[in-house]
Amino acid sequence: MQVVLISGLSGSGKSVALNLLEDLGYYCIDNLPATLLQQTVSLLRSEGHTRLAISVDVRGAQSLPALPDCVSRLKSDGVDVRVLFLEAKTEALLKRFSETRRKHPLSLIQPDLTVGECIVLERELLAEVADLAHRVDTSELSANALRAWIKQFLALDQSRLTLIFQSFGFKHGLPLDADFVFDARCLPNPYYDLALRPLTGRDQPVIDFLEAETTAQTMFADICHYLDHWLPSFDRDNRSYVTVAIGCTGGQHRSVWLAEKLAGRFGGDRQVLLRHRESGTV
Structure with missing residues (x-):
């Protein structure tokens, strides 16, 4: 079984990545708490699914500290786990939020924070996740370029640097x-x-x-x-x-x-x- 975990900053392209993986035939789940990761993978594995794509990000902030251990245990069980972390410069993220007029997820939890402050806090909360992952800076990337880079990532032999x-x-x-x-x-x-x-x-x-x-x-x-x-x-x-x-x-x-x-x-x-x-x- 192959599991692709998608994480990263809000506005960095996670939806583009998840949509691509769905088009490639992956069973996709958005915004899964990290504490449910092993249980979910086990259930879908028993149902015959072989390729999963799961988004784990700041919307489930309370469960994020459990993610490194969950990834380690899945790998011990023979699961091919690939972690993709998308990020972008603050200026690029601010522009994207301004263009879409969407609220930052953390502003729903802490309404007194500006978008810029939410981005700073999100980087801090996701720092340990980034250390686990293949990081991609999407600041200057088009959606098509990001899709191409993700396809490259999926073809890698994970046993080699x-x-x-x-x-x-x-x-x-x-x-x-x-x-x-x-x-x-x-x-x-x-x-x-x-x-x-x-x-x-x-x-x-x-x-x-x-x-x-x-x-x-x-x-x-x-x-x-x-x-x-x-x-x-x-x-x-x-x-x-x-x-x-x-x-x-x-x-x-x-x-x-x-x-x-x-x-x-x-x-x-x-x-x-x-x-x-x-x-x-x-």
Whole structure:
């Protein structure tokens, strides 16, 4: 049996995720208290269900402390449990609440809190859940890009550490889901070549431009050396995911090239995901 637990901040895309999983044939339950998780999985398993998607979030705040133990026990019972945590920057969440005119769930419990204060409190309440999960920052993602990333997530071998390389643009903000951030803004910028400006780091002329730069090759080698040295420690710590974010100014040229090159370098030996945040592609 496979169980996908969806959690995260209100307004970060949990409904998009749950609807996608329902379309993919998962039996979906929204807003289940964590204390009922094992009982629910056992019941549905006895009825022959093999794929479940369950939303567990701040609406069941009182039961959230029980979630880590529940997940551990389900895994001990042989259940393939995958925890997906969606989050977004406060500015993006405030904009989404303003556009939809919906109330934040915590404001129903504490009416004196503003939406911004509710978001801060929600981050605190969900911090331990985020530590269990594969985190995705949806601040700059379209719904279609999020659906594509979730499909990637479902295809992973959970017994192996997943190394995620993600390009991004600093002018759009740091990704919340990054474990390591490397800054490629010091490298020569193809943007200033008018012929290269409309291209990305996946296009051959940009690749040729950066491959010819000694500083770009040195940065690539240094990041490889760092990851080669430290990734075994994450393996020993039984980490499921490590996200390496590579940033440049706009997230189109240097960071994309580096992320692609690093994914190729580590993809032979490790389970690798490649993501380009600013274009929403994989």
